[in-house]
Amino acid sequence: MPSGTRVRRAVVSATSVALMATGCGGGGSSSNGPSDAAKTFTYQGSEPQNPLQPANANEVGGGRIVQNLFKGLVDYDPATGKLRNQVADTIDTTDAQTYTVVLKSGWTFHDGTPVTAKSFVDAWNWAANTKNNQINSSWFEDIQGYPDVHPESGSPTADTMSGLTVQDGTHFTIKLNHKVSYFPYKLGYVAFSPLPEGFYQDPAGYGQKPVGNGPYEFVSWDHNSQVVTKTFANYQGVDKPKNGGVVFKMYTNAEAAYADLQSNNLDVMDQVPPSALANYKGDLGSRAIDAPQGGIQNVGFTLYQPEWQGADKAKVRQGLSMAIDRNTITRTVLQGSRAPASAWVAEGVEGYKAGTCGDFCTYNPDKAKQLIQEGGGVPGNSLKITYNADGGHKEWVDAVCNSIRQTTGVNCAGDPKTDFKTARAAITGHQINGMFRTGWVQDYPLNANFLADVYRTGAASNDTGYSSPEFDKLATEADKAASIQDTATGYQQAEAQLATDMPAIPLWYYRTNSGYSNKVQNVSFDSFGNPAWTQVEVKS
Template sequence: MSARATRKRWALIGATSVALVASGCGSSGDSGGGTGASDSGKTFSYQSSEPQNPLQPANANETGGGRIVQNLFKGLVDYNPENGELRNQAAEKIDTSDAQTFTVTLKTGWTFHDGSPVTSKSFVDAWNWAASTGNNQINSSWFGDIEGYKDVHPESGSPTKTTMSGLTVTDDTHFTIKLYNKVSYFTFKLGYVAFSPLPEGFFKDPAGYGQKPIGNGPYQFVSWDHNSQVVTKAFANYQGVDKPKNGGVVFKMYTTAEAAYADLQSGNLDVMDQVPPSALATYKTDLGDRAIDSPQGAIQNIGFTLYQPEWAGANTAKVRQGLSMAIDRDTITKTVLQGSRAPASAWTADGVQGYKAGTCGDFCTYDPAKAKQLIQEGGGVPGNSLKITYNADGGHKEWVDAVCNSIRQATGVNCVGDPKTDFKTARAAITGHTINGAFRTGWVQDYPLNANFLADVYRTGAASNDFGYSSPEFDKLATEADQADSIDATATGYQKAEAVLAQDMPAIPLWYYRTNSGFSTNVQNVVFDSFGNPNWTGVEVKS
């Protein structure tokens, strides 16, 4: 997207393509074989996983919690599921003349699920709370662009303030955001769920609200039966442009993708996240016109524990480069993954603005001889043994085993999968730094720009930098890209930063995703967006 001339108004911005019914049965309670008419009062069920953290907007950066929270809360803007364009929600308009100071005007009439009004203070208080060190929000770094963030979240020591100087409430419907430096794409970032508002009651009992959240989104919280389901219902007073055409979403927790697929086929689950690898060859035949195969802005990687001494040395980059060259991506994507993935040659997903094929260079090309050479030059894999940690409930076993087989055959390194029971357990081990070696890590776009795949993952201290990776050169180039005069220039700048990852290889790019999913006979009008989400509010439940 090119820069706007003179004063820019972000009232509507075009963008290129940014982790359960109580009885456990199907949402409609019948076979779904009726007239095809929809019943807007009925819920539908969706394949999910247990959230890693309490249901707080700035505390979810994995799909299990993130997809629930994004339905309970709604921020200033979001992305149109039909075309990926940024659209206003709680914001009437967001004005800026310099991409550094933004004036927000809110729409009137918005309320939280408890009936209290959504005001400028609802946003400013929520962001200040989320950014503050003491509140331990996993997405606190998302507020790092705002002036005063370092006062509430210093790199070391205790905070000197509780509010960011860059946030100023003018009145109930107006507030300003001032950044340390200009960020050409800052409004893109505002679509991320961490920037949601919070009701006044939240601050009196954050822990309690994390278990029984009160938001302002299209669906309101009903119940959370841990490791089983989260039940929501449509919010009657929702003021967004995407009013629900159904009665709510029930997020059902599954320990295996195979179990979810069996429930989908029997009508006990309405919408899948992804079909398991074991069903990729047959799911289109199994489901017919209820099968989904659509583009997704997402990538699968293998990350490394660079915070551990055996992986921290500069020379170990050669070991990781060698391991990358030992993976036969072409064969694995064609056979194990049935052509449902495309081999990756960069750390940014194909189709995202700023994507540049080939950034990984030869290091993403299968070459056993060169792989052995690089591993030897780098001092070898510690103990000549590599574990790849992954969540067993996500349908990853087949490809992890295939990757390990490829590494073993090409290099002689003893590679094995390290399955954790579920996504929550795997994420806790990864973020808690209790694993050693390597781990599965995927990234689905939060906004459709290469900066999201790079700055929010590989910048020093970023919320999703699970590797402990820190490169002054990458950080410098990322900052320069942020301050570019246009989004096009920002995308180009981040391509330069991405090239640094090829030198350091903190993570190995594997392949780009597609959404391979399906839905039951109980529902209709199921469409997935480039974020890998169904258009939640557009799903219709058959009567």
């Protein structure tokens, strides 16, 4: 969208339309009947890695809970994928660098205090500050003054970013370091949520008992068991709940969750396990979900380790990618529920360009062995792929390792961690060797999210330690482009650098393969892989 001198509404619609998920399959019973808006429903979750603070959740375990407890300026319509205003009444700009935000009136936090312009500005400043150790702090780096609160080394020289200015109770401005035409896309991410004044008196305590402004309010957190929420009666959003709340049940085994779903002890699944993919549509009938999702499965490398550094080791990584028979694994182990990946951006996302990975994502045993040999071989001729055992990943990890081992002779084995939280702690703490599972589901439907937020030097989700001056330069140029379309094209050029360096191997594109119990109705999933939480109805 052009950014000329005229004022334009910055809350733009996504140019790639996300399709609403629909039930698939025959038989069963999901006919709509009377519902009870006071009843809660259960969802298959995982123990959050961190306290429940908006800027401290970049994984699905905590992220899906936090996004229901908090609501930002905008979010994405689950039916269309388009940006829509929530707390924001308007977000305007004349130059794609300075944005003027006006809030709607009437919004309150769950404790009854008002949501104001200061609620956003103070929250963003706190989240960006190095001393508060928030995992999503880099999401604020576009804002002028970010280096003052989050320097590359040393202590902050300021407590606030100069680019944020409160004008009055419902009006603030955001000045960026440079033009970012797609900045409104980013504002839908949970890190940009507001915080109540009471939060700053006890951030740690609020992380265990959060107070938000979203459709659901926190009730309790029984660690490693469940998080209970209830509908917030004074919620002012456009997506008012049709149920009484969500109970996030923590599972360490996807098969156990599926068994609970079939026996109506779980209402909505995240993803059915690979072991059920062949039969779940028959098991669930019209309650089965098969829907598009803006997600990708990768395996990343520990590039922060000396043995994986250097141009020669890029050849080894390329060779390992060519040793993986994606077509066979997706067709057999994953029952055709995934499509082999040929790029680092998911299908259906604005800026997706098939084939960016080139021949390196094509199974070629001879070339795989040649590249690995030219690169000096895999360190120790042995690999481990770290993954979370509670996510139904064992089957495909074993298949990937079998493909590598049979094709190249390199020893490869899965390295399961008990649950998602444990695996993420090991990955972000740099406590693993070699390779690790690193799936990514869109935070906003633009290729920049799959690239800048994962592969830019120092990005919050750059778990590989990848750092490429060329990638960073191209990404920065893409950020400054005059339109969203030009930004997407610029990021395609940056993505091409990943084929040269291969910091992570793209495996396949996700779909949402899920289902729901006989106790709920009106269940649908969006392109983020989330159910339309507030629209789920519990049968009376």
